[in-house]
Amino acid sequence: MAAGRLARSWDKHKYAWGMAFPVVLVLGVLVGYPLYRGVYLSFTDANEQNVAATIGALQVPDSFSFVGLRNYIDVLFGPNTKFWAVLGRTVVWTISCVFFHYTIGLGLALLLNREVRGRSLYRVLLILPWAVPSFVSAFAWKLILARDNGIVNHVLGTLGLGTFDWLGSDTLAFISVIGINIWVGVPFNMVALLGGLQAIPAELYEAAEVDGASPWQRFWHITFPGLRTVSASIILLGVIWSFNLFAIIFLVTRGGPGDSTQILVTYAFSAAFEGIRDYAVAATYGILILGVLLAYATVYRRALRASGEVW
Amino acid sequence: MRKTMQTTRWRSATMLALATLAMIGCRGSGDAGGDKGDKNGEKKAEGPQNTTITWWDTSDSTNEAPKFKDLIQKFQAKYPNIKVEYQNIPFEQARDKFKTAAQANTAPDVMRAEVGWTAEFASLRFLAPLEGTPAAADAADYLPAPLASNKFGGKLFGVPQVTDVLALLYNKGLLEKAGVKEPPTTMAELKTAALAVKAKAGADGLYLNPGGYFLLPFIYGAGGDLVNADEKKITVNTPEAVKGLEVALDLIKSGAAAKPDLNSGYNQMQAGFKDGKVAMVINGPWSVADDFSGKAFADKGNLGIAPVPAGSTGKAGSPMGGHNYVVYAGSKNLTASYQFIQFMNSAENQAYLAKELGLLPTRSSAYSLPDTAANAVVPKFRAVIDKAVVRPTIPQAGQLLIPLDQQYPRAVSGDKTPQAALDTVANDYKQILKDWK
Numbered sequence: 001m002a003a004g005r006l007a008r009s010w011d012k013h014k015y016a017w018g019m020a021f022p023v024v025l026v027l028g029v030l031v032g033y034p035l036y037r038g039v040y041l042s043f044t045d046a047n048e049q050n051v052a053a054t055i056g057a058l059q060v061p062d063s064f065s066f067v068g069l070r071n072y073i074d075v076l077f078g079p080n081t082k083f084w085a086v087l088g089r090t091v092v093w094t095i096s097c098v099f100f101h102y103t104i105g106l107g108l109a110l111l112l113n114r115e116v117r118g119r120s121l122y123r124v125l126l127i128l129p130w131a132v133p134s135f136v137s138a139f140a141w142k143l144i145l146a147r148d149n150g151i152v153n154h155v156l157g158t159l160g161l162g163t164f165d166w167l168g169s170d171t172l173a174f175i176s177v178i179g180i181n182i183w184v185g186v187p188f189n190m191v192a193l194l195g196g197l198q199a200i201p202a203e204l205y206e207a208a209e210v211d212g213a214s215p216w217q218r219f220w221h222i223t224f225p226g227l228r229t230v231s232a233s234i235i236l237l238g239v240i241w242s243f244n245l246f247a248i249i250f251l252v253t254r255g256g257p258g259d260s261t262q263i264l265v266t267y268a269f270s271a272a273f274e275g276i277r278d279y280a281v282a283a284t285y286g287i288l289i290l291g292v293l294l295a296y297a298t299v300y301r302r303a304l305r306a307s308g309e310v311w
Numbered sequence: 312m313r314k315t316m317q318t319t320r321w322r323s324a325t326m327l328a329l330a331t332l333a334m335i336g337c338r339g340s341g342d343a344g345g346d347k348g349d350k351n352g353e354k355k356a357e358g359p360q361n362t363t364i365t366w367w368d369t370s371d372s373t374n375e376a377p378k379f380k381d382l383i384q385k386f387q388a389k390y391p392n393i394k395v396e397y398q399n400i401p402f403e404q405a406r407d408k409f410k411t412a413a414q415a416n417t418a419p420d421v422m423r424a425e426v427g428w429t430a431e432f433a434s435l436r437f438l439a440p441l442e443g444t445p446a447a448a449d450a451a452d453y454l455p456a457p458l459a460s461n462k463f464g465g466k467l468f469g470v471p472q473v474t475d476v477l478a479l480l481y482n483k484g485l486l487e488k489a490g491v492k493e494p495p496t497t498m499a500e501l502k503t504a505a506l507a508v509k510a511k512a513g514a515d516g517l518y519l520n521p522g523g524y525f526l527l528p529f530i531y532g533a534g535g536d537l538v539n540a541d542e543k544k545i546t547v548n549t550p551e552a553v554k555g556l557e558v559a560l561d562l563i564k565s566g567a568a569a570k571p572d573l574n575s576g577y578n579q580m581q582a583g584f585k586d587g588k589v590a591m592v593i594n595g596p597w598s599v600a601d602d603f604s605g606k607a608f609a610d611k612g613n614l615g616i617a618p619v620p621a622g623s624t625g626k627a628g629s630p631m632g633g634h635n636y637v638v639y640a641g642s643k644n645l646t647a648s649y650q651f652i653q654f655m656n657s658a659e660n661q662a663y664l665a666k667e668l669g670l671l672p673t674r675s676s677a678y679s680l681p682d683t684a685a686n687a688v689v690p691k692f693r694a695v696i697d698k699a700v701v702r703p704t705i706p707q708a709g710q711l712l713i714p715l716d717q718q719y720p721r722a723v724s725g726d727k728t729p730q731a732a733l734d735t736v737a738n739d740y741k742q743i744l745k746d747w748k
Contacts, residue, residue, distance in 0.1 A: 056641030
């Protein structure tokens with residue numbers, strides 16, 4: 001059945017297939033092979049001591065062996081595994097980041113979607129956090145939130161509200177990195193939603209006003225549905241990006257204090273790369289993260305389809 | 312293209328020179344001389360023909376690197392045929408960078424490896440053994456403890472460039488103000504002195520950097536250790552080690568030590584000490600150049616140095632740190648690399664670094680040179696070195712501090728009891744040291 005369909009499609013769209021071929025080839029080389037290699041490594045015990053190396057004239061061949069599911073069992077159910085705790089934290093991190101990215105981004109987009117004096121200036125200023133390289137933001141925030149000479153504590157102290165150890169205590173450090181990531185990610189959401197807002201025909205609003213709809217009703221019945229396509233995309237992207245966001249956490253807290261701000265990607269890095277590098281364990285984490293995100297994307301698409309979106 | 316032409320030309324020139332040497336039957340007699348314009352008649356002591364070697368230095372790029380560059384200048388003057396390409400690699404990234412490069416045959420010829428990395432690099436087959444090469448000439452002159460960190464599997468893979476130990480650095484003026492005559496020698500005295508400073512001198516008495524390495528004097532002082540390499544045992548959560556951690560925590564809780572910043576403790580410690588807001592810190596000789604840049608030590612005589620206070624065992628235990636010169640096994644210029652190390656690590660040059668930077672020499676003969684003796688800091692550390700605790704030379708040595716770095720702050724913040732924090736470290740060690748007890 002499927003094969004028949006494929007053959008028919010081949011006959012009908014020979015030209016299109018030909019045009020798509022180079023892309024398929026490039027993706028195969030750039031995505032397919034590394035993915036295959038990652039899956040393969042996760043079933044071995046490859047580490048720095050047994051992978052191939054070229055040291056001067058000495059060519060050391062690969063000498064790692066196949067160990068089946070051992071890495072997965074170790075990571076998921078091994079003694080003192082931290083996988084589940086870290087996965088839970090990653091989910092909390094992802095949901096909070098995406099929620100605030102979207103809501104704050106939408107709020108700012110609505111503000112900028114009207115005639116304000118100096119609108120383009122505001123736009124530029126609001127894009128700034130996104131335009132700054134992430135390591136710059138990370139170090140700037142590290143200084144801003146520093147316990148003893150940070151500006152935040154200085155202001156709070158002056159106002160008599162007491163000072164907080166923003167990056168040095170478990171819960172506060174986690175809230176701080178989420179806050180920093182929200183600050184970094186809002187502009188992208190704002191720009192995307194602004195684009196979506198400008199695509200909504202003005203006639204709809206005029207008609208609604210004639211019918212006597214309140215601003216609130218106009219928002220819920222015109223703006224929100226009109227943004228649906230854009231929202232669907234940026235939420236999907238936002239979840240995948242936040243879930244795998246390495247730089248901010250790594251640069252601000254290194255996963256600390258202890259490992260109270262580790263999310264899966266940073267944890268996998270420290271588990272696999274801080275000593276004798278363990279390529280197999282790194283690959284195992286990579287495949288597990290991929291699995292979680294694939295499952296999420298599938299469910300998400302189904303849900304959108306059910307609500308009548310074309311995906 | 313031109314470059315390849317040139318190298319082939321040089322290669323054939325070298326071949327020719329070697330062939331000539333072989334034909335004449337002239338052996339390098341080892342005396343540096345032969346300053347005749349005749350290129351082909353050069354003696355071997357002049358070193359190989361026009362080679363370039365790369366050195367990755369991990370020293371502090373503002374304070375220390377210029378002095379190392381001075382030595383390279385001297386080396387270039389003596390060996391015009393060997394060009395040294397100097398690269399300063401930030402210490403935090405150096406270990407990773409070197410391993411990546413070594414795996415792919417793009418590593419530098421000579422590397423400055425921290426004592427905790429040397430065994431790891433050697434276990435990964437990345438290092439050339441130095442036994443019997445010019446680099447390891449007069450090995451007997453090296454202090455035994457720093458030299459020990461270069462041995463792996465019975466072979467010698469490096470020579471110690473510089474050694475360091477943690478010591479108690481103090482601000483003499485502030486201690487005087489508080490009526491403390493002598494620097495404290497025990498943990499109990501440390502607490503009393505720090506509280507006195509806080510009460511009378513208007514500064515914090517002590518600042519403890521909440522990093523694993525800086526906890527070691529407390530653990531050693533109480534008779535504990537991280538692991539016992541001979542018996543393959545993990546000892547980081549024994550009662551002794553826990554007691555050591557409790558001593559450090561008590562200093563913080565009682566107010567003797569400032570409440571440390573758990574996110575950037577080291578920088579805050581240095582900032583406070585340099586500004587005269589902190590009277591005592593536990594830190595190593597590498598920080599002295601930085602201390603002198605602060606206003607509290609505009610008069611260098613104000614900086615006091617004493618051994619780390621002794622713990623309950625009555626003995627002071629301070630971890631041995633430092634850096635080694637190692638040679639990449641895949642280097643194409645082994646001979647030049649050995650010569651470079653031999654030159655850089657001569658007693659005179661170690662003494663020069665001691666004079667200029669307060670770095671501790673690793674050769675016993677360097678300590679008797681006037682340059683070393685003239686330094687305000689180095690002779691004071693000499694007494695501490697002999698008592699320093701050598702960390703185990705196992706490939707995982709570099710990893711042992713990471714779990715401690717993670718859990719020490721948890722104990723400081725009160726999120727975990729000292730026992731629970733060190734139990735977590737022990738669990739992490741079980742992952743690192745498979746099949747240890």
